[in-house]
Amino acid sequence: MSPPQLPLRFFRWFCHPKLRDSIEGDLMELYKERLIKNGKLKADAHFIKDVLLLFRPGIIRPTEGYQNLNSYGMYKNYFITAWRNVIRKKSSAAINVFGLTLGISCALIIFALVNYHLSFDNFHTDADRIYRFVTEEHRDEVEYDASVPPPFGKFFREDYTFSDQVARLYTGDNELITIERIGEKNKFNETIAFAEPDFFKIFNFPLSTGNPETILVEPNTAIITKKMAAKYFGDESAIGKVIRLNSKIDFTVSGVLQDLPVNSDIQTEIYFSYSTMKQYNEWAASDDAWGGITSSIKTYTKLKPGVNPTDVEQAVDEYVKRFRPKSKNVHHYKLQPLNDVHFNARYEGVMSKTTIWILSLVGVLLVLTASLNFINLTTAQAINRSKEVGVRKSLGGARGQLFWQFTIETGLVVLVATVLALAFSYAILPQLNSFLNTNISINLFTDTRLLLFVLALIVVVTGLSGAYPGIVLSGFKPVLALKGKLSGKQTGSFNIRRALIVTQFSISQILLLGLIVMFFQMRYFSKTDMGFDTDAIIMMPVGSNDEKLKTVKSQLLQVPGVENVSLCFGAPASDNHWTTSIKFDDRAETEPFSISHKGADEDYLSTFSLEIIAGRNLTPSDTVREFLVNENLLSQLNLASPEEILGKNITVNGSWKGPVVGVVKDFHEQSFHADIKPVFLTTSGNTYNSIAVKINMRNANETLTSIEKVWSGMYPDLIYKYDFLDDQIASFYQTEQQMVSIVYIFASIALIIGALGLYGLVSFMAVQKTKEIGIRKVLGGDVVQILWIFGKEFTALVVVAFLIAAPVGWLVMTEWLSNYAFKVDISLWMFALELFIIALVVLVTVGYRSLKAVVANPVESLRSE
Amino acid sequence: MAQLLILQIGIYYSRMKKYQLGEFEEVVMLTVGILYGEAYGVSIKKEIESRLKRGVSVGALQTALRRLEDKGYLKSHEGEATEERAGRPKKYFTITAYGKKAMEYTRSTREELWNAIPKVALKVVTGFRLPVADNLQLETGNNE
Known part of the structure; x- marks a missing residue:
């Protein structure tokens, strides 16, 4: 006879495994006795009661699994030790966290920026089949144009069956839009487009109201985005309302688009029916305008599945013979894939893939220098942890355990730095966006790629910064460590530290050199005579x-x-x-x-x-x-x-x-x-x-007001708008200006991190050379002489780093300058200037700490034995 | 090794406090002492039930045993597995030296408290219930 199974199984499930067998034995023994004495029913009831009364805290097994209890305790100890170390060495911990935060912030921002650009127009269905027709113009030289002659799209649609859809899009800036509402005339300056109906079948810009089959089919119809609808008509429905273009052509709104995604190069918010273009620009709308190309008209197509773009390009060559037989300007029409549009500078792309690569590289370099910096500071202070390592090892700590302990410590610092970096990037994002004209967002919870990136970054940075210090620290010999007789050799090779500093300084010097060349190229733009007057x-x-x-x-x-x-x-x-x-x-x-x-x-x-x-x-x-x-x-x-x-x-x-x-x-x-x-x-x-x-700029304000009066007298319907010519010319170089500012920021950050690393190294040297300095002073060495011990070390490091950085910087900047037909020469004095700035940074960083070490009283340093 | 160190530090700290032994815990400790060498779950339960005429649930007993073992007053070892226990081993308990100190401490504090009661207090009681008090004194005397 056995006790009821259900309570028994329940008991076995909840009971602490260590107690289970002996208590179950007791329960069985009691059950058998009662069975004989009181019969099965009472014995069962008693058994159930006993099991229920056993269900109490001392008996129930712990939820987290009892077997790991011991390791948990040890991990807890790692955290406590790590925390105590941070508290004890506040300044060096702060330097570590600060350096890593800077590096990681840059990495985050660059990642967000790169990710943003790579995501452009990737949300269209069958994006791999969408192409734009572009032209190579072969004269003496080849010129590239992101457009084709205006009638091209129409002919292609009628003559060939390669495509599912073909659509032309005319885009115009600064067009006058008039809205009449409740007897009131509102004027706006807008970017507008004329689009063929197929445009919205090729691209995934969904309608919020309106019939997708009929929009823009009828002449004099328009569709606008929700945002525009709200701007023009407020809460009223936009459907059926009239929009007037350039005070002469009326359009009726037949549909409202959902707001456009930010990651698209197509940002026009007003679309008019293409069939109305004749009234707006007769030449562009005509079917025989094969003589020229206007960059305003873009022709898009979605090829049928399986169609080879090269076949299409060969087929349309026929148009050149048919429509431009005599022209010296020989057109070659090509198909440009949609995913190339944002990146190909030749065809009006805004962000070249090269720039993206360079940015990513800069990000990697900055994270790398931050990690190197961390390694430098941590190993420099390794000697402070020697007692701890000694105690742990004599108590049986294995090298692997110690290695993981220090790696976890690094991981914690990296984690803190990452959190700070996230907060920091989040805070400066609005400024960055307005500065770069972008719409980047950093949202860890909705953006899986960002989340993965952050996690990967934590792991990689921890590995990079934690591995070497972990190896050094866990390698201490316990006896020497406990006796306090560790020499510099055991706390990580000095040469490795030198190599780290040289790498760091090469990186910052390359960036600095780039900055200097860019700065002077920009100055050249603003100072060099254009050959005509631009002032006033x-x-x-x-x-x-x-x-x-x-x-x-x-x-x-x-x-x-x-x-x-x-x-x-x-x-x-x-x-x-x-x-x-x-x-x-x-x-x-x-x-x-x-x-x-x-x-x-x-x-x-x-x-x-x-x-x-x-x-x-x-x-x-x-x-x-x-x-x-x-x-x-x-x-x-x-x-x-x-x-x-x-x-x-x-x-x-x-x-x-x-x-x-x-x-x-x-x-x-x-x-x-x-x-x-x-x-x-x-x-x-x-x-x-x-x-x-x-x-005349002397009374510029009055003059401008009088000009406005003349203007509104003559053009009551138009908006008064003017630009200063020198501002217009400055806007040619907007991209360069942004580039210079970005490089400026990154170069400064690299320099700051480099300086932090240098400070770490000089502190390490100062500690190591305490005795040497003491002895030299006692024997009559003067301060300048002893300072030179530090001086020659760092002079050598800077010079070596310069020898690496100078040729690399020269190559990169020559390449960059080759974008300009008119440019400054990279001359020797730019290198000299760069070296001077670096020398200044080194002097400030090293000077204070080494002076402190040198003027210390030799009695203090020598008696401590 | 480090774990051992921590454990010892833990014991050191608990010694700083006074020995703590609840009423039921004290009963269990005493019973383990009585059953010297034969104290395991069922035998302790039966001993307490027969001597003190009170019911003891397996749950309450096991919890107390475990707590006493954690405190270091008892130690245990596994014994033979018998048929009536469906092959499960018995867990025998013995009192540690530290446990003995705890028991002695509890006893001596009781006695100190007894001794601290002024004679007058007992007399007041005897004055009101003379026959019972006489009886009590008599019994006490007999016991001694």
Whole structure:
């Protein structure tokens, strides 16, 4: 007979395994006795009662598993020891945590930045089948254009079956939008787009209201994002409302898009039906505009599965023969994969893969120097832990256990640093975003990749920083350690420490060198003469084909403080280019180079202080065709002197023909990235897009207000808007400015971390050389002599690091400068400056600590034995 | 080794406090002493039940034994496994030297307290219930 099974099993489950057998024996013995004495029923009842009364704290097994109890206690001890060490050595712990926090913060921010850029437009369905049509323009040189001629998309859709969808997108900046609401007119300056209906089938921008099958199919319809709907119409539904473009074309809103994801290069929030484009820009909408390419129109397609892009590229070559048989500018149409769009600088990509790689590399280097720094400081203080290691080893601690103990300690420091770094990155993210024009977010709980990265970072940094100190510390010989007779050799080789410092300093010197070169290149931009006047000139954008322009000009000239006014296509240097081809004189062939066309009136030269070196200015006439050219054109045409071109005819695009009346001194027509190219100037009223006004800065505010009055008098419907020319030119170099600032920050951080490491090393040396210094002083050595012990060590380290950093820095920066047609030379004095800054940092870091060691009373250092 | 060190430090600290022995714990200790060499779960339970005429649950007893062992007053070893115990070993308990000190301490504190009661206090009681008090004194006398 056996007791009831259920309570027995319950007992076996809850009972502490160590007690289970003996208590179960007792229970069995009692059960058998009662069975004989009282019968089964009572015995069972008693058994159940006993089991239930046994269910109490002393008997129930611990939940965490009793077998690990001992190790837990030991781990707890590791934590306590680690904490005590931190408390005892507050300053060095702070330096360690600070250094690691800096390094890890940089790594986090760079990771977030890289991750953000890599995520661009990766959310579209079948993104691997989405392509953009681009053009290679083969003349003397190959130029790259991220667009194709305007009718390309239409023809491709009708002629070939390679694609599921083809869509054209026209994007325009600074367009005037008027919304009439409750009798009130609201004006906005917006970026707008004309899109073919298929655009929203290719790209995954879902509608929040509206029918995806019919949007943008009807002419004069529009869709806008939720954000725009709220901005224009508040709480009212946007559907059916009217949006007026440039005060002439009305569109009815037929759908509302959900807000666009931040990680897309497509950020236009207003889309108009493409079929309405004729009313907006006749040329771009026409079916035979094969003569040119406008960067405003992009053509996208989603290929059918399995279609090879090369086949498509070969097929569309036929368009060149069909539509551009005679052009010297031979087009090659290519397909650019969507995942290349964000990164390919050749086709307007914003973030080159190289930059991403460099940033990642800088991140790795910074984490590395922070880890090296940690190793340096920890091993320098290893001697302080020697007693502990001695005691642990004599009590039976194995080397492996000690190694893990110190690794756990490092892990704790790294963990603290990571938490601080997260908080820090989170805090500076808004500034960073507004500075870089990005939308990066750091959210550990929703972003799995970030979470994994942080975990990996903790493990890797712990491994990097903890392994070597762990090996050194756990390797102490217990007897020597307890006697306090450890020599420097056992606390980690001095040479390894030197190597670490040299590595660290090479890294910071490369960054510093880069910073210096960039700084002077930027200075070169702002100081070098563009070849024309940029001061005190304001540029106002106007619509083309404007009959009122001449009146506006004469009114502006009346304003006191206005010195000069010119109607023109654009400033001498601007982001807007119009390139074309010319025929010279009676040469049979079109010239094999592109030339920049600048429409300008007779006041252009005086407004921008451009210099005529031969001939005369243009005559103020719209009917007489005359040309001004730049010097560069002469060399392109192989002409020796300006006289050879004066009076000769040039023909532009087969339509405009006229004599060259003057030659202008070369000026920079684009940023310093590009070489000076051939340019001609001619009067042509219908190409004027801007009014340039040279003002007197003494009463600038009054002048600007008066100009605004003239403007609103003439254009009551338009928004008054102007830019200073020098600001516009500075914006050419915005990317470089950002780059310089980032490098500046990273170089400073690398320097700070390097200085911390140096401080660690010099403290270590000071402790080690206490006796030596004492003896030298007693024997009559003077302070300067003894200081040189430290001095020569660090001079040597800096020089070695410099020898490594200088060639690397030179290579990298030469490569960077090759992006610019106009650049500074990397000269010796830049290296000297870099070396001087490093020397200063070293002097400040090392000087104080070593001086403290040297002036100490030798009695103190010598008697301690 | 380090664990042993910690354990010893633990014992050292508990010695700083006075020996603590609850009423039931004291009964168990005494019974283990009575059953010298034969004290295991069932035998202790039966001994207490027969001598003190009170029921003892296995749970209460085992908890007390475990606590006493943790305190270092008792030590245990495993004995033979018999058939009526379904092959489970008995766990025998013996009193440690430290346990003996604890018992002596408890006894001496009791006696100190007894001795500290002023005679008058007992007399007041006797004055009111003379026959009983006489009886008591008589019995005490007999016992001695």
